[in-house]
Amino acid sequence: MSAETTCAAEASGLLRRQDVKTLALSALGGALEFYDFVIFVFLAGAIGQLFFPPETAEWLRTLQTFGLFAAGYLARPLGGIVMAHFGDRHGRKRMFMLSVLLMALPTLVIGLLPTYASIGYAAPLLLLAMRVLQGAAVGGEVPGAWVFVSEHVPPQRVGLACGVLTGGLTAGILLGSLIADVVHGAFGDDAVLHWAWRIPFLVGGVFGVLAVILRRYLAETPVFRAMRERQTLERRLPLSVVLRHHRRAIVMSMLMTWMLTAAIVVVILMLPALMPKLFGITPATALRANTAATLALTLGCVLTGLAVDRFGLRVTLGTGAAGLAATTYLLFAALAAGTSHLTALYALTGLFVGMVATVPVALVRSFPPAVRFSGISFAYNVAYALFGGLTPLAVSFWLRNEAMAPAHYVAILCLLGVAIALSGALPTSGTASLCTDADTGNRPVS
Numbered sequence: 001m002s003a004e005t006t007c008a009a010e011a012s013g014l015l016r017r018q019d020v021k022t023l024a025l026s027a028l029g030g031a032l033e034f035y036d037f038v039i040f041v042f043l044a045g046a047i048g049q050l051f052f053p054p055e056t057a058e059w060l061r062t063l064q065t066f067g068l069f070a071a072g073y074l075a076r077p078l079g080g081i082v083m084a085h086f087g088d089r090h091g092r093k094r095m096f097m098l099s100v101l102l103m104a105l106p107t108l109v110i111g112l113l114p115t116y117a118s119i120g121y122a123a124p125l126l127l128l129a130m131r132v133l134q135g136a137a138v139g140g141e142v143p144g145a146w147v148f149v150s151e152h153v154p155p156q157r158v159g160l161a162c163g164v165l166t167g168g169l170t171a172g173i174l175l176g177s178l179i180a181d182v183v184h185g186a187f188g189d190d191a192v193l194h195w196a197w198r199i200p201f202l203v204g205g206v207f208g209v210l211a212v213i214l215r216r217y218l219a220e221t222p223v224f225r226a227m228r229e230r231q232t233l234e235r236r237l238p239l240s241v242v243l244r245h246h247r248r249a250i251v252m253s254m255l256m257t258w259m260l261t262a263a264i265v266v267v268i269l270m271l272p273a274l275m276p277k278l279f280g281i282t283p284a285t286a287l288r289a290n291t292a293a294t295l296a297l298t299l300g301c302v303l304t305g306l307a308v309d310r311f312g313l314r315v316t317l318g319t320g321a322a323g324l325a326a327t328t329y330l331l332f333a334a335l336a337a338g339t340s341h342l343t344a345l346y347a348l349t350g351l352f353v354g355m356v357a358t359v360p361v362a363l364v365r366s367f368p369p370a371v372r373f374s375g376i377s378f379a380y381n382v383a384y385a386l387f388g389g390l391t392p393l394a395v396s397f398w399l400r401n402e403a404m405a406p407a408h409y410v411a412i413l414c415l416l417g418v419a420i421a422l423s424g425a426l427p428t429s430g431t432a433s434l435c436t437d438a439d440t441g442n443r444p445v446s
Contacts, residue, residue, distance in 0.1 A: 079136025104208020163305015300354015320355025
């Protein structure tokens with residue numbers, strides 16, 4: 001399809017059949033890859049017992065196990081920056097396929113690793129190496145996926161594209177939780193500890209191969225093809241251009257990513273473990289409610305994307321952030337009062353967590369196409385590694401004196417989101433179009 005024909009199609013704002021296929025395959029592949037990254041945390045108990053000396057104190061074993069999990073987050077910036085460099089210079093699709101392959105192979109290897117009883121301290125060291133590779137992969141996957149889908153659709157549908165893709169990533173968390181529950185329920189704790197813990201990782205390896213196959217059917221983005229044809233690809237080091245000329249965009253992107261980490265880490269990942277300690281909720285009840293919240297989050301991401309396209313980024317971000325602060329306080333107040341409507345309230349809160357889909361839209365619009373992948377990858381991954389790592393520590397420290405600390409923390413970051421929405425700092429229009437000037441990111445005058 002010629003550039004002129006594509007521009008005419010974009011003017012209508014309608015998704016073409018190829019756009020729908022791209023969104024569907026990208027979201028499915030993202031879900032399968034994110035499953036590979038998070039399945040570790042759902043089996044942390046078994047891994048801690050199998051990969052560290054049996055005489056290790058329980059608190060130290062837990063700390064070491066989650067340290068291995070955190071290593072994946074710390075590796076995200078480096079992997080993301082390297083893949084983004086080649087994505088801006090040599091193509092989005094190549095890195096989109098590499099990231100999922102780089103995730104699948106370590107996941108498969110983890111499922112085959114010998115334990116401490118067989119090879120001693122080499123076991124946790126090999127596990128650490130695999131987690132680092134997984135972190136590098138997801139560091140390139142998330143920003144690369146946002147860039148890939150947003151550059152395929154008309155500018156009027158960038159919100160929907162980012163919402164669907166982000167919903168796919170969160171569905172990977174839900175898939176990991178469900179498969180871990182199935183394995184524990186089908187085989188029992190003893191069997192899981194002896195051999196069944198390997199099943200979710202082996203399944204994840206198969207998922208990864210499937211995702212690679214799916215992505216072979218995707219085409220390079222029209223935006224990158226246009227830059228290559230017009231010879232407007234960035235010849236300098238893309239990251240150096242970002243750091244020199246787009247500092248304001250970096251700061252805004254990092255602040256929005258901080259808001260995203262507060263919503264995801266506190267409300268979705270930490271709260272199931274906090275509810276039994278703070279409010280006496282049984283772990284099984286907390287996990288069931290969390291499943292409902294994660295499912296609502298997936299739907300909320302898609303609805304947020306639609307709202308961005310319909311009402312604009314500023315309105316959607318401001319409304320969504322205020323709504324998340326309110327529902328988080330409502331949920332905690334109800335928990336303190338011994339609510340019998342936990343699942344419904346948690347699901348409502350999860351629906352508003354879906355407002356995090358405004359973040360990729362803002363990031364995509366903040367950087368011009370020639371350095372977009374590098375700009376998003378640097379800002380998002382560095383901020384996620386920093387704030388994603390500090391958030392659990394900050395909330396845990398605050399909890400010593402304040403039972404509502406998680407709600408306060410989320411509310412503070414939601415206020416930051418509202419402030420950004422009101423400040424006028426957000427980009428007001430998309431820059432993901434084939435009909436965009438690849439050097440400046442501005443729409444040409446026709």
